[in-house]
Amino acid sequence: AQSVTQPDIHITVSEGASLELRCNYSYGATPYLFWYVQSPGQGLQLLLKYFSGDTLVQGIKGFEAEFKRSQSSFNLRKPSVHWSDAAEYFCAVVYMEYGNKLVFGAGTILRVKS
Amino acid sequence: DTGVSQDPRHKITKRGQNVTFRCDPISEHNRLYWYRQTLGQGPEFLTYFQNEAQLEKSRLLSDRFSAERPKGSFSTLEIQRTEQGDSAMYLCASSPRASGSTGELFFGEGSRLTVL
Numbered sequence: 231a232q233s234v235t236q237p238d239i240h241i242t243v244s245e246g247a248s249l250e251l252r253c254n255y256s257y258g259a260t261p262y263l264f265w266y267v268q269s270p271g272q273g274l275q276l277l278l279k280y281f282s283g284d285t286l287v288q289g290i291k292g293f294e295a296e297f298k299r300s301q302s303s304f305n306l307r308k309p310s311v312h313w314s315d316a317a318e319y320f321c322a323v324v325y326m327e328y329g330n331k332l333v334f335g336a337g338t339i340l341r342v343k344s
Numbered sequence: 345d346t347g348v349s350q351d352p353r354h355k356i357t358k359r360g361q362n363v364t365f366r367c368d369p370i371s372e373h374n375r376l377y378w379y380r381q382t383l384g385q386g387p388e389f390l391t392y393f394q395n396e397a398q399l400e401k402s403r404l405l406s407d408r409f410s411a412e413r414p415k416g417s418f419s420t421l422e423i424q425r426t427e428q429g430d431s432a433m434y435l436c437a438s439s440p441r442a443s444g445s446t447g448e449l450f451f452g453e454g455s456r457l458t459v460l
Contacts, residue, residue, distance in 0.1 A: 234386075262446055271453065272453060273348065273452050274451040276449070279448065281446075320386050320387070322447065324446055329392075330392065330400075331377070332449060334379075335386050336385050
């Protein structure tokens with residue numbers, strides 16, 4: 231079954247510290263991987279995506295993610311977190327062999343302390 | 345503002361009543377999606393349109409749920425005989441059919457349904 235696991239429900243980091251949010255996806259031949267962010271009162275926004283090629287992808291707001299096929303992982307990172315990064319982050323996957331729909335993880339809530 | 349808009353933003357209803365949500369996608373986008381999100385969960389796929397054709401429906405979508413996109417523009421999601429378990433945020437998203445846009449969805453702010 232298509233699934234995405236985000237092991238951490240909540241993460242708290244200090245402003246200026248580095249961040250890594252974990253994501254694991256169930257095995258699929260051709261996963262397309264995404265990270266979305268949801269701020270309170272706002273719609274989900276795409277941060278970055280991976281389709282193929284370079285396994286380290288850059289996104290908006292200084293975020294990056296690395297695809298590791300051997301670990302079925304697509305972890306999101308940011309070198310220095312800002313207070314405005316506090317939000318909920320969702321990893322998502324599309325398996326083209328199962329149709330054109332995003333399957334989301336349960337999300338990780340990021341809190342930033344000053 | 346040319347983003348995805350949803351109406352109403354909040355709806356409180358009594359169990360057994362019918363409710364309808366409307367979604368206006370970004371005008372040049374021909375794909376439209378409905379998702380449902382409950383507290384502590386990620387969005388769950390409900391259904392997907394390409395133009396006016398409903399191409400996929402989730403098994404989550406019971407017979408009480410129906411979605412339409414009559415002219416390939418706006419869409420409606422109707423829930424008949426609402427149950428308390430229908431309480432959730434209903435999200436609409438749209439996407440262009442451009443090559444490489446798979447999974448790149450533009451979401452509205454959602455319609456929150458509370459069933460009493």
